[in-house]
Amino acid sequence: MDTDIARFELLLQLGDNALILGHRLSEWSGDAPVLEEDVALTNIALDLIGQARFWLTAAGKAEGLGRSEDDLAYLRDARNWRNLHLAELPNGDFAKTMLRQYFFDTYHLLLLEGLAVGQDGEIAGIAGKAVREVRYHLRHSRGWVIRLGDGTEQSRARMQQALEDCAPCVPELFETDNCYRHLVECRIAPDVQALESEWQRQTRQVLDEATLEMPEIGHAMSGGRQGLHSEELGYLLAEMQFLQRAYPGLSW
Amino acid sequence: MSTESSNTVTAESVLELLDSVTDPEIPSVSIRDLGIVRSVEVDAAGSDTQVTVTISPTYSGCPATRVIEADVRDTIKRTGVGKVVVRQQLNPPWTTDWITESGRRCLREAGITPPACWASHPAASEADAECPRCGSRDTRLIAGFGSTPCKALWHCADCIEPFDYFKPH
Numbered sequence: 001m002d003t004d005i006a007r008f009e010l011l012l013q014l015g016d017n018a019l020i021l022g023h024r025l026s027e028w029s030g031d032a033p034v035l036e037e038d039v040a041l042t043n044i045a046l047d048l049i050g051q052a053r054f055w056l057t058a059a060g061k062a063e064g065l066g067r068s069e070d071d072l073a074y075l076r077d078a079r080n081w082r083n084l085h086l087a088e089l090p091n092g093d094f095a096k097t098m099l100r101q102y103f104f105d106t107y108h109l110l111l112l113e114g115l116a117v118g119q120d121g122e123i124a125g126i127a128g129k130a131v132r133e134v135r136y137h138l139r140h141s142r143g144w145v146i147r148l149g150d151g152t153e154q155s156r157a158r159m160q161q162a163l164e165d166c167a168p169c170v171p172e173l174f175e176t177d178n179c180y181r182h183l184v185e186c187r188i189a190p191d192v193q194a195l196e197s198e199w200q201r202q203t204r205q206v207l208d209e210a211t212l213e214m215p216e217i218g219h220a221m222s223g224g225r226q227g228l229h230s231e232e233l234g235y236l237l238a239e240m241q242f243l244q245r246a247y248p249g250l251s252w
Numbered sequence: 253m254s255t256e257s258s259n260t261v262t263a264e265s266v267l268e269l270l271d272s273v274t275d276p277e278i279p280s281v282s283i284r285d286l287g288i289v290r291s292v293e294v295d296a297a298g299s300d301t302q303v304t305v306t307i308s309p310t311y312s313g314c315p316a317t318r319v320i321e322a323d324v325r326d327t328i329k330r331t332g333v334g335k336v337v338v339r340q341q342l343n344p345p346w347t348t349d350w351i352t353e354s355g356r357r358c359l360r361e362a363g364i365t366p367p368a369c370w371a372s373h374p375a376a377s378e379a380d381a382e383c384p385r386c387g388s389r390d391t392r393l394i395a396g397f398g399s400t401p402c403k404a405l406w407h408c409a410d411c412i413e414p415f416d417y418f419k420p421h
Binding site for chain 1: 399
């Protein structure tokens with residue numbers, strides 16, 4: 001396994017998750033239940049899109065074909081995106097957005113903390129910076145999951161439904177491929193099994209506190225890292241990429 | 253004229269100049285006081301003096317970063333320096349622990365409470381964020397995210413006013 005190829009794949013995955021989820025959160029702009037949440041969701045979106053810029057710039061460099069962050073963001077079709085299904089999951093109601101965020105933030109922080117102490121200076125640098133931002137994301141989403149879960153009959157029912165909607169996306173978080181395993185061997189990326197058990201431990205604790213139950217997962221989503229996505233990603237890309245597709249090279 | 257002034261450029265004189273460059277979203281504090289400036293190098297060997305400024309971006313998505321870079325470039329070029337390079341350094345990541353004492357004072361004067369604890373401290377606690385208006389510690393968090401990526405919104409129970417709080421980062 002070539003380390004350059006494995007690095008490129010990981011950088012794209014990190015950038016794609018951050019950009020797609022950042023875009024999803026930006027869809028709440030001007031539409032959140034209260035002003036403070038509007039500000040919070042758009043701030044988290046801004047952090048994620050900022051992180052995506054660093055990751056995609058690094059990915060373009062690693063690939064060596066001269067593709068910029070913008071080329072990677074605006075000129076790839078759905079089949080070439082490496083993000084997780086969880087990141088592209090439609091917003092739904094506020095409960096679903098927050099539970100999706102909580103699952104992702106918990107995963108994201110554990111992954112970034114591992115990358116930040118890894119052997120690749122460039123990846124560790126971007127990850128170390130993002131860790132400080134993601135801690136605040138997690139604090140926010142965890143707070144809402146507990147408050148809504150352990151809230152009114154209505155808010156608890158919505159949170160439990162959100163769990164049903166998001167749970168099928170969980171196994172994919174901990175899928176690995178040859179590229180990732182190679183990076184673990186090179187001590188660039190953290191071991192997935194340890195990451196998964198820590199994720200399970202933390203989320204179980206929070207769901208308990210929120211009086212919520214993790215449902216049985218029937219059909220699990222899979223293959224986002226290989227470019228297999230739900231139909232929803234196409235709609236998201238159509239909106240996000242519209243200007244560059246309609247007016248190539250447009251800038252302002 | 254321009255050659256004359258660029259001849260006198262030193263790392264110290266550039267640093268002094270950067271005291272006048274502020275974060276456009278927090279115009280009361282200079283970028284040096286915010287701990288954004290990592291280093292200044294002056295290369296006067298060639299025919300044209302080149303100044304290289306290395307800065308640490310604050311939050312990954314902060315839109316102020318680009319404006320700061322442009323302001324740094326413009327401010328130095330105005331003194332007649334031919335070439336200015338602004339470099340970003342991510343590692344080690346910027347932290348609010350790098351905000352200077354005078355930076356913290358300027359924040360307070362602008363009605364923004366500086367971080368109540370060291371971000372690097374393992375048992376960091378923000379429970380005692382002080383109201384920048386009345387100094388009360390009877391305060392509480394309203395929202396973890398505020399008007400810019402670096403701030404949260406707090407409320408003072410004594411003067412019954414909301415205030416901005418610069419988050420430990």
